[in-house]
Amino acid sequence: MNGATGLTDLVVADRREEAAGVVSLTLRQADGRALPGWQPGAHIDLLLAEGLERQYSLCGQPGGAQWRIAVLREVDGRGGSDFVHACVRPGDRLRARGPRNHFPLEPAPRHRFVAGGIGITPILPMLVAASAAASDWSLLYGGRSRSSMAFVGELAQGHPAARVTLATGPLDLDGYLAHLRQGELVYACGPASLLAAVEARVPAAALRTERFTAAAAGTAGDTAFEVELARxxxxxxxxxxxSILQTLQQAGVGVLYSCTEGTCGTCETDVLAGEPDHRDSVLTDKERAGGETMMVCVSRCRAPGGRLVLDL
Structure with a gap:
């Protein structure tokens, strides 16, 4: 999977305050051409400045001549959100890689969506797609306060009120997630604490999540191993x-990467032999069991002293 990926030159066409601490950016291709297509759940890697690259979910309408993202200003973040809020204005030029999608909307007779805070962004286009597919969907969307919840007006205008529940404070997950029927899928995006609470209530086979921060992973049992570059x-x-990524970099092997935390999918690499020890927050259980790809920024070899053969 890893390899040369083209960059798209963008211009910021619009910037809006969507809620307290949240701005949206509308992006168009600098030369006026149509942007690459995407499906609900996709994100882009946005190159904000030298050495500053961040991932943002696309939250507009798939297709057409523009992308939309929304950015929460994180007080204790790594600088990306501060840069967007303080520096990015209409007319500015940016570059992006993607879109990529590790959170696709799968067909189902019923979808239950759970969003916390800025986690509403990948969910927004899913609601439109679920409606178009005649899925019997519902949304539970929570935030610290109503003023901090982005796109509330858009939700009210675009969807039946009976399908959308807005809440501040603790969410009633027990009530909302009770009595799941065969074939239903639950999609959740938001803070790690919210995702953990949803995971405790929903069978893994019925749950799809997207994380903005890495899942906790211990390193006490880490052992040395080898990687063979097949090419x-x-x-x-x-x-x-x-990590494998650090080892590749030290050897002068060029690999695309971004988050280094196993959350963005940029460094996904094909595995030709060997069994990976998956530690990412991107792949599904089925994809992990298949062992065909891995995130080389965090994942390792399951066999101590063993070897992985990578398509590099």
């Missing part, structure tokens, strides 16, 4: 205290 035959030793 060159080169074999690299990965020490117990270094």
């Amino acid at each position: 060159s035959g080169q074999v690299l030793a990965v020490p117990r205290d270094r």
Whole structure:
């Protein structure tokens, strides 16, 4: 999967205050051409400045000549949201990679959506798609306060009130997620605490989540192993205290990456042999069991002292 990925030159066509601490950006291709297509759940890697690259869910309408993203200003963030809020204005030029989708909307007779805070962004286009597919869907959307919840007006105008529940404070997940029927799917996006609460109430086979922060993963049992680069035959030793990505970089092997936390999917790489120890927050259980790809920024080799053969 990993390889050269083209960048799209963008211009900021519009900027709006969507809620307290949340701005949206409308992006168009700088040369006026149509942007690459996408489906609900997709995100882009936005190159904001030298060394500052962040992932944002697309929250507008698929197709057409523009993309829309929304950015929450994070007080204790890593600088990306501060840059957007303080520096990015209409007319500015940016570059993006993607779109990519590790959170696709799958067909189902019924969908239950759960969004917390800025987690509403990938859910918005899913609601439109679910309606178009005649899915019997509902949304539970929570935030600290009504003023901090983006796109509330858009939800009220675009969807029946009976399908959308807005809440501040603790969400009634027990009530909302009770009595799941065969074939129903639950889509959840938001803070880690919310996702953990949903995971405790929904069978894994019926749940789809997207994380903005990495799931906790211990390193106490890490061991050394080898990676073989299939295209060159080169074999690299990965020490117990270094990731595959760091090992590749030290050897001068170019690999696309961004978050280094296993949440964005940029470094996804095909596995030709060996069993990965998956530690990402991107792949589904089925994809992990298949072992065909891995995120080289966080995942390792399951066999101590073993070898992974990567399509690099």
